[in-house]
Amino acid sequence: MAIMEGFNKALPLSNPYINDWKNEGKKVLGYFCSYIPEELMYAADILPIRVRARTCADTPMADAYMTPTTCSYTRCCLELANRKQYNFLDGIISCNCCDQVRRLYDNIRYKAPFPYHYIMGVPGYVSDTTIDWFKHELKKLKLNLENNFEAKISDEKLYDSIGVYNKSRTLLKELYLLRKHDNPPITGTETMNILSAGVSIPRQQFNKLLTQQLSEFKGKAGISDYKSRIMLVGSMLDEPEYIQVIEDLGGLVVTDSLCLGTRYFWDLVEVGKNPIDSLAERYLSKISCPRMTDGHPQRVQFLIDLIKEFRVDGVIFQRMKFCALWWAEIFMLRDNLKEEGVPFLDLEREYILSGAGAMKTRVQTFMEIMESR
Amino acid sequence: MEIDIYNKYKKLGRGNWGKDLIMWKAMYTGLLTRFKEEEFTPFVEFFLNLFLDLPKARREGKPIIMHPFNYGPELFHAMGIEPLMQEIFSVGLAPFHLNEPYIDYTNKIGYGDNPTLCNAQRPLIGTYLQGAAPIPDLLFFLSTPCNSLAMTYQVFHNLTDVPMFNMDVPYWLYDEQYETSEFYDEKTMDYMVKQVKDLKNWLEKMTNQNLDIEKFQETMKLVNEAREYVVEFNELLKTVPCPVESLVGFGNFLVMVTKGGTTDAVNATKYLRDLAAENVKEGIAGVPDEKLRIMWPYTHVFFDQDLFPFLQEEFQANVIMDILGYYQVLPHDVSTIEKCYESLAKGTLDFSMIGTCRGPIEYYIEYILNFVKEYKIDAVCMPMQFACKHAYTMARVASEAIREQLGIPVLIFGCDPYDSREVPLEAIRQRISDFITQVVL
Numbered sequence: 001m002a003i004m005e006g007f008n009k010a011l012p013l014s015n016p017y018i019n020d021w022k023n024e025g026k027k028v029l030g031y032f033c034s035y036i037p038e039e040l041m042y043a044a045d046i047l048p049i050r051v052r053a054r055t056c057a058d059t060p061m062a063d064a065y066m067t068p069t070t071c072s073y074t075r076c077c078l079e080l081a082n083r084k085q086y087n088f089l090d091g092i093i094s095c096n097c098c099d100q101v102r103r104l105y106d107n108i109r110y111k112a113p114f115p116y117h118y119i120m121g122v123p124g125y126v127s128d129t130t131i132d133w134f135k136h137e138l139k140k141l142k143l144n145l146e147n148n149f150e151a152k153i154s155d156e157k158l159y160d161s162i163g164v165y166n167k168s169r170t171l172l173k174e175l176y177l178l179r180k181h182d183n184p185p186i187t188g189t190e191t192m193n194i195l196s197a198g199v200s201i202p203r204q205q206f207n208k209l210l211t212q213q214l215s216e217f218k219g220k221a222g223i224s225d226y227k228s229r230i231m232l233v234g235s236m237l238d239e240p241e242y243i244q245v246i247e248d249l250g251g252l253v254v255t256d257s258l259c260l261g262t263r264y265f266w267d268l269v270e271v272g273k274n275p276i277d278s279l280a281e282r283y284l285s286k287i288s289c290p291r292m293t294d295g296h297p298q299r300v301q302f303l304i305d306l307i308k309e310f311r312v313d314g315v316i317f318q319r320m321k322f323c324a325l326w327w328a329e330i331f332m333l334r335d336n337l338k339e340e341g342v343p344f345l346d347l348e349r350e351y352i353l354s355g356a357g358a359m360k361t362r363v364q365t366f367m368e369i370m371e372s373r
Numbered sequence: 374m375e376i377d378i379y380n381k382y383k384k385l386g387r388g389n390w391g392k393d394l395i396m397w398k399a400m401y402t403g404l405l406t407r408f409k410e411e412e413f414t415p416f417v418e419f420f421l422n423l424f425l426d427l428p429k430a431r432r433e434g435k436p437i438i439m440h441p442f443n444y445g446p447e448l449f450h451a452m453g454i455e456p457l458m459q460e461i462f463s464v465g466l467a468p469f470h471l472n473e474p475y476i477d478y479t480n481k482i483g484y485g486d487n488p489t490l491c492n493a494q495r496p497l498i499g500t501y502l503q504g505a506a507p508i509p510d511l512l513f514f515l516s517t518p519c520n521s522l523a524m525t526y527q528v529f530h531n532l533t534d535v536p537m538f539n540m541d542v543p544y545w546l547y548d549e550q551y552e553t554s555e556f557y558d559e560k561t562m563d564y565m566v567k568q569v570k571d572l573k574n575w576l577e578k579m580t581n582q583n584l585d586i587e588k589f590q591e592t593m594k595l596v597n598e599a600r601e602y603v604v605e606f607n608e609l610l611k612t613v614p615c616p617v618e619s620l621v622g623f624g625n626f627l628v629m630v631t632k633g634g635t636t637d638a639v640n641a642t643k644y645l646r647d648l649a650a651e652n653v654k655e656g657i658a659g660v661p662d663e664k665l666r667i668m669w670p671y672t673h674v675f676f677d678q679d680l681f682p683f684l685q686e687e688f689q690a691n692v693i694m695d696i697l698g699y700y701q702v703l704p705h706d707v708s709t710i711e712k713c714y715e716s717l718a719k720g721t722l723d724f725s726m727i728g729t730c731r732g733p734i735e736y737y738i739e740y741i742l743n744f745v746k747e748y749k750i751d752a753v754c755m756p757m758q759f760a761c762k763h764a765y766t767m768a769r770v771a772s773e774a775i776r777e778q779l780g781i782p783v784l785i786f787g788c789d790p791y792d793s794r795e796v797p798l799e800a801i802r803q804r805i806s807d808f809i810t811q812v813v814l
Contacts, residue, residue, distance in 0.1 A: 064769060065766070065769045065770065066766050067757075067759075067765045067766060067768075067769075067787070069488040069489075069759045069760070069762075069765070069787070070762055070765075070766055095544075096544040098520055098762075099519055099520050099521075099762035099763040099766075100762050100766065102544070102733075102763070103734070103762065103763060103766035103767060104766075105733070106733055106734035106766070106767065106770065107766065107770060109733075110734070110770045110773075111770070119544070119546065119733065120544070120546075121543050121544030121546065122544075123516075123541045123543070124516035124523070124539065124541045125516075125539055125541060127571070129564065129567045129568060129571065130541055132564075133541075133543060133560075133564050136560055140546075290524065291520070293516065293523055293527055293539045294539065296527060296531065321489075322488055322489050322762075323489070324485070324489055324490050324491075324519075324520045324521040324524055324760070324762070325520050325524060327484075327485050327489050327490060327524075328484070328485065328490065328524030328525065328527065328528050329524070331483060331484050331485075331528060332527075332528060332531050334483075346483075
């Protein structure tokens, strides 16, 4: 439990780990998408923090600028930036991962600026041509970081950084493998806390905590009082309370395809070759999100493999309201799951949990459907 | 239109066009009826031929490629592949509310809603599932301007198995460290040319034919010729009073996005250029007693075809240009095959709505500021589509820049240009009228 406390301390927007880092006179940058390589920032001795906005209760300013029909994650980020809630950040790095995130970048620059801003282009499909372009983008980002933060990102530093982040990926995969068991030692809610911590604290500290946590799990009695094994699928989710609602009703979340989940860490960066090349290949070719226009067949296969490996009873799509990418993707995935005979529930949600009562009713019904099978 | 020409086109439209072209044929019949009372101009000829080309291609066994509204079809024409701009359906059917049943059906099957996925493309899914959408042989789309478009094309591909090619339009980085932005740096051009060649290779493979180099160069020369007329036309619109009425500029876009690279396009764009030039020479205004010059840096409200005539009549307001009509692809050197590929690449980067929207907001703002200054604009109207995330999220910041830097009033309002039930025609007209009477005048 003590180790889990270490993760939980990282959950607020700013946290003691960030404070310690800044007290050493080092910089912190916020980033918005898992297509942005954290390794480059870390190699410049900059702490990369995934921008989260869990404390956002309302978005009046962001509604005016981003409009009320954009996803509430981006609106919450703009709102909190405008309220100076990210003052611990020395800047932000964004990308064109989706229309809303790329315009969030513009609105932040105009209405709630940071000392440093950068946006990088991420191609929309994978080919030799686009990987080559992405290498070019990563080189530009590297140069920009070096120029703006008086840092030298040598190949050696980049190798080290890749090693640290690959270690995280390996540890997280170990954690997920434990969740395959009949009686997994960890809930989905606790897993979400760990994942959120991972993108909010210095990575070496995270690796240390996670290593300790994994050894604590050895010999621990697992969870057996659940009714169904659930997989969560969708975009940005960093709210343990959301998963708690499902788990309170007897569903145990055992795996996922989420921005902060498997899609974030499943694939390693290849070592032993030019580090920029390795990063470009890994980030563009990793298990994709629907922004990648050629990736649907691979995403389906990945989903089905996970469903089998983790013996998933049912899939819950957590679909952020107004997200074009995921609505279309889920529309296609529904047919794939029907073909596989896997029950699913399509739950529209806001970034911050609202309407928990309605959600409970729908999840409860879904559980009953799965039980009756 | 002379009766023998009318009868000729009536005859050409006869026969069975196939079940999936029923709506296409209905649009053709409607247009012919409308044009019957008008002069038969090269623009009318272009429009009618556009609708006849598709069934003709079917009869002749020519492959048909479906593509979105932001790509010039010249390569397709050069390769004898019939282009079908998909949004002709959503735009063409909107004034008659004929796409609304398909929007409802698309809602019913669970493919998105109005504020999430754009109805320029979304109803394609419901239309297809009801057997009313043409099934092309090939599918092409770009990553820009929006996710909504790219996703609907993927869903369509997923449902139909029609082979698909996607082109990635690189994000155009605005860097304050540079005094001027490099729109076409060497790397960007190299990236785009490679993709154009990939597209050419894919088309060759799919159609089992090689690109005829001579025909390619001929096509590119025709594109250049039409581009010259469009650029001249756009220059003429700077004249006060504007020599043509509100919707005319959009005509050039329609021509270039459907028939760029054909003689029909050359004739139609020349006709529009000549019309504007003649009116400038004669001092004729497109809107008599022009009082207001409006910029419309977004799409039309397509379901209300009488909106601009209403503004002309009520306020002597001329909508000088919309975002699509502002086709600013310049003529390029096409003396070699390599230059032809480069021209296609540049044409893609500059195409209406791509050039202004493929990067950070500064480019959209610069486009509006420059246009307002050069075209002597009095007011700006932004009728933003609810689902258009990339544009709607720029509107407020852009409007502040316009007001602060030029003191020009701006109106922003949300609507669905393809579905009159979201914000009805009367509400839109009232909102614009209030803006003009209470803010502009």
